[in-house]
Amino acid sequence: xxxxxxxxxxxxxxxxxxxxxxxxxxxxxxxxxxxxxxxxxxxxxxxxxxxxxxxxxxxxxxxxxxxxxxxxxxxxxxxxxxxxxxxxxxxxxxxxxxxxxxxxxxxxxxxxxxxxxxxxxxxxxxxxxxxxxxxxxxxxxxxxxxxxxxxxxxxxxxxxxxxxxxxxxxxxxxxxxxxxxxxxxxxxxxxxxxxxxxxxxxxxxxxxxxxxxxxxxxxxxxxxxxxxxxxxxxxxxxxxxxxxxxxxxxxxxxxxxxxxxxxxxxxxxxxxxxx
Amino acid sequence: xxxxxxxxxxxxxxxxxxxxxxxxxxxxxxxxxxxxxxxxxxxxxxxxxxxxxxxxxxxxxxxxxxxxxxxxxxxxxxxxxxxxxxxxxxxxxxxxxxxxxxxxxxxxxxxxxxxxxxxxxxxxxxxxxxxxxxxxxxxxxxxxxxxxxxxxxxxxxxxxxxxxxxxxxxxxxxxxxxxxxxxxxxxxxxxxxxxxxxxxxxxxxxxxxxxxxxxxxxxxxxxxxxxxxxxxxxxxxxxxxxxxxxxxxxxxxxxxxxxxxxxxxxxxxxxxxxxxxxxxxxxxxxxxxxxxxxxxxxxxxxxxxxxxxxxxxxx
Numbered sequence: 001x002x003x004x005x006x007x008x009x010x011x012x013x014x015x016x017x018x019x020x021x022x023x024x025x026x027x028x029x030x031x032x033x034x035x036x037x038x039x040x041x042x043x044x045x046x047x048x049x050x051x052x053x054x055x056x057x058x059x060x061x062x063x064x065x066x067x068x069x070x071x072x073x074x075x076x077x078x079x080x081x082x083x084x085x086x087x088x089x090x091x092x093x094x095x096x097x098x099x100x101x102x103x104x105x106x107x108x109x110x111x112x113x114x115x116x117x118x119x120x121x122x123x124x125x126x127x128x129x130x131x132x133x134x135x136x137x138x139x140x141x142x143x144x145x146x147x148x149x150x151x152x153x154x155x156x157x158x159x160x161x162x163x164x165x166x167x168x169x170x171x172x173x174x175x176x177x178x179x180x181x182x183x184x185x186x187x188x189x190x191x192x193x194x195x196x197x198x199x200x201x202x203x204x205x206x207x208x209x210x211x212x213x214x215x216x217x218x219x220x221x222x223x224x225x226x227x228x229x230x231x232x233x234x235x236x237x238x239x240x241x242x243x244x245x246x247x248x249x250x251x252x253x254x255x256x257x258x259x260x261x262x263x264x265x266x267x268x269x270x271x272x273x274x275x
Numbered sequence: 276x277x278x279x280x281x282x283x284x285x286x287x288x289x290x291x292x293x294x295x296x297x298x299x300x301x302x303x304x305x306x307x308x309x310x311x312x313x314x315x316x317x318x319x320x321x322x323x324x325x326x327x328x329x330x331x332x333x334x335x336x337x338x339x340x341x342x343x344x345x346x347x348x349x350x351x352x353x354x355x356x357x358x359x360x361x362x363x364x365x366x367x368x369x370x371x372x373x374x375x376x377x378x379x380x381x382x383x384x385x386x387x388x389x390x391x392x393x394x395x396x397x398x399x400x401x402x403x404x405x406x407x408x409x410x411x412x413x414x415x416x417x418x419x420x421x422x423x424x425x426x427x428x429x430x431x432x433x434x435x436x437x438x439x440x441x442x443x444x445x446x447x448x449x450x451x452x453x454x455x456x457x458x459x460x461x462x463x464x465x466x467x468x469x470x471x472x473x474x475x476x477x478x479x480x481x482x483x484x485x486x487x488x489x490x491x492x493x494x495x496x497x498x499x500x501x502x503x504x505x506x507x508x509x510x511x512x513x514x515x516x517x518x519x520x521x522x523x524x525x526x527x528x529x530x531x532x533x534x535x536x537x538x539x540x541x542x543x544x545x546x547x548x549x550x551x552x553x554x555x556x557x558x559x560x561x562x563x564x565x566x567x568x569x570x571x572x573x574x575x576x577x578x579x580x581x582x583x584x585x586x587x588x589x590x
Contacts, residue, residue, distance in 0.1 A: 008396035015388070016405045022420040022465065023412070025431055029423065040445075041434045083505035097306035101314070108317055113519065114574035115321070116526040118550045119567030122331065122560055123324035146320030153313055178305055207413030209529045214555060225415040229533050231424065239423055246416050257411035261404045264473050 023250065030055050030244035035241050055240035055247070065245055067220065068227040072249075074137055075212075075223055076205040079144035083201050087149050091156025092182055096165065105154065112150040117210040120147070127216055136212050141233060143215060144205040152197045159193025160186060192263075199260040206253060224249045309558075331523070332564035353565040362541075362549070363566070370545040372456060373384070374524040377463035382517060384464070385471025390501075393479045403476075410469035414529030421462040422534055425449060449535050455542045459531050466530070467520050474516040478509035520583040521572050546570050 017024075029037050031051045036042060059065050094105055124143055125134070133139030167189070168181035178182065187194075209225040216222065222230070228249065231242040310421065335352040358362055392403050409417070424432050427447025436442040448458040488503045495503065528547045531537065537544035537552065544552075554563035 002481075005394070005396040008394050009398050009402070011392060012396065012399070012402045012406075015391070019406050019409065019465075020416075022424055022462075023408070024371070025424060026416075026420045038429050040429065041438065042429070042431055044431075075462060086312040089309040093306050093309035095300070095520045097302065099306045099310065101307070108321070110578060113320065113522055114571055114578060115325075116547060116550065116567055116570050116574070118326055118526070118528050119571060120321070120324055121551075122554050122564055122567065123327035124320075125554075126327060127324065133355075140468065142320070146316050149313055149316045159522065177436050179301065189332050203411050207415070207529075209413070209415050209533075210551075224332055225529075228415050228419055232533060234359075237422075239426075239429070242419055245424065246419050250412065250416055253411050253413065254408065254418075257408055258404055260411075261407055262400070264407070264477075265488070 022081040026243045026250075027247050030247045032240065034240055053097070053206060055244040058238075059241040059244045063227065063241070063245070064219070064222075065227065065248070067145055067225045068222055069248075071221060072206065072225075075141045075144060076202055078138075078141040079148065079205045080201045082141070082145040083148040083152050084194065084198055087152035087156050087197065088146075088187065088190075090149070091158075092160050092186060094153065094157040095160035096168075096182075096186075104209040105150075105157070109150045109154050112147065115147075117187075121210055121214045124211070125214055133215075135216050135221060137216070137221055140208075140211055140215055140221075140223070143211045144208055148201045148204060152201055155197050155200065158235050159190050159196075162193075163189050194259060196263045199256045203253060203256055203260070206249075213261075217249060315373075328564040328567060329558050332562075332568055334561040336559075336561065347561065353562040357562055357565050357569070365541075366544055366546050366549045369456070369543065370525060370547070373460060373463070373543070373545050374521055376456070376460040377467055377524050378517065378521050381520065382471050382513070384468040386475050386513070386575070388468070388472040389475030389479060390474055390505075405467040407473060409465050413467065414466065414527070415533050417458045417462045417466050418530050419457070421465075422449065425458055425461075429526035450539055450540055453540045453552075455535050455539055458585050459534055459543050462534070463524060463527065467524065470520055471513070471516055474512050475509050478512040479505060482508040496526035515581060518577055522575055525570070525574060526576075546573075 018077070028046050032046055033050060033052060033054060036046070036050055041078055088100070090105075093099065094102055116223075121143075128134045128139045128143075133142070148174075163186055168176075168178075168185050171181040171185050172178060207225065208223075208228070209229070212223045212226045213229070224245075228242065231237055231245070292369055332353055333349050333351070334347040338346045357577075388406060392399065392406070412420075423483065424430055425448040427433070427445055427450060430445065430448070432448070433442065433445035437445065446454060448454045487500055490500050490504050496550045526547055527545075528551060531543055531545055531548050532551070535543045537548045546566070547570065550563050553559050553566060
């Protein structure tokens with residue numbers, strides 16, 4: 001049963017088109033004027049002459065989309081930076097030294113997989129209220145960083161395991177301290193791993209909704225996901241505007257994912273599990 | 276103190292020398308020092324919150340004033356109330372339908388896609404990336420995309436179904452009691468299948484080609500090769516992916532919250548959603564925590580089922 005490679009390409013392209021239809025339809029809707037969008041039988045291929053960016057202009061004008069974008073960027077970049085530093089250090093320690101940390105790390109990772117976000121957000125809400133971190137983007141950033149640390153540390157341990165310790169030993173023989181060997185040899189060699197972890201953490205933080213919906217209430221502190229959800233509660237949803245905002249929020253995700261995807265297949269072969 | 280030993284790969288003579296001198300102490304400090312920030316993060320932002328949730332779960336009643344939380348009476352009331360509530364069992368049943376309904380199709384789709392992507396064909400790298408994209412799309416964005424696709428008045432799905440003659444009139448998929456569960460399952464499948472596909476693909480690529488060759492020589496056809504070579508090679512990782520994805524779906528809030536909010540009339544109110552409403556709509560933080568901890572126990576049961584395999588991976 002040998003099928004021709006080109007036949008497989010055609011089949012795979014058709015399937016990919018079917019899979020991506022929801023995203024395609026979101027983008028198409030955002031680019032069409034309302035009278036075409038709100039019809040009982042919309043055309044599957046948009047008439048090219050009708051395409052306009054009006055919905056994008058509208059959503060920036062009538063909704064604080066720019067504020068949401070800036071807030072989301074702040075929370076995402078901040079939580080990625082914090083979680084990345086913490087988990088690079090932890091990953092190095094887990095990979096190079098045998099400590100009690102190693103025995104606990106697997107357990108903590110499992111625990112974090114079992115922890116429902118709807119449960120952990122309750123004590124977060126109580127704690128953040130008493131520390132005055134409620135309704136603050138900084139608090140939101142901390143919450144996102146915290147849930148990312150266990151998995152990112154595990155990921156980083158895997159990457160450091162792939163770098164031979166002999167390289168650092170050689171540097172130490174040449175007079176480098178252990179910390180210096182880590183900083184000068186292991187961490188630079190591990191750059192692809194650090195990038196992959198950052199992308200993973202970024203995708204997760206960008207998507208967060210439970211924390212953002214609960215720990216922040218002031219509209220000035222809303223992030224994209226909360227803003228998008230607020231459209232749905234309205235009496236009549238402005239679909240073109242909503243799809244425009246949704247498409248914009250997808251751009252960084254698509255870019256990051258296309259960077260991460262090749263690693264996902266090879267990374268999983270080496271035993272890391274990302275979910 | 277002897278918690279730290281050197282790497283097993285090290286020259287034994289060298290590690291003996293290190294253990295003797297002041298090295299071990301320094302290495303211990305370094306080893307734990309590097310772990311300290313992660314340890315602090317886990318203690319303050321996972322362990323302590325869990326303890327707090329447990330403590331709160333024994334506080335009976337409701338309050339919107341958190342300062343008064345510790346003046347509420349202590350007791351098993353929340354657990355008793357939660358177990359007596361018939362709504363819990365229907366939420367449990369809905370969670371089971373939601374998780375099963377989403378994860379089984381996602382498993383099958385993921386497996387079939389992996390079989391396709393494991394072939395060599397032009398454009399494979401890009402098509403693979405594109406097909407796996409749904410994994411990365413934020414739950415809220417998935418929700419709004421499908422809300423629009425399945426919209427009762429202008430949804431393109433209704434339009435297509437009418438055009439091919441399956442439907443006479445459009446259906447408000449998310450708003451009807453009998454279709455709402457299906458409507459929330461579909462976006463969940465869409466977001467869940469790439470994880471299965473990636474897992475299966477990674478496992479397939481680790482199967483030595485020589486095994487297929489040997490099977491061919493022994494007269495195995497394509498189907499027999501899948502049955503006796505591919506499947507044994509991917510069974511383990513796929514089982515693990517099944518557990519992890521089931522855990523994810525069991526805890527999933529975004530999709531159901533944004534699309535139906537548990538409605539209509541509670542038709543899609545899963546356990547995860549119920550916990551959230553108990554806490555942040557009715558302000559019964561105590562019984563919400565009790566429910567949440569029970570959901571966590573349920574997750575732990577799932578994990579225990581897969582423990583032999585997880586042990587291999589994580590310990």
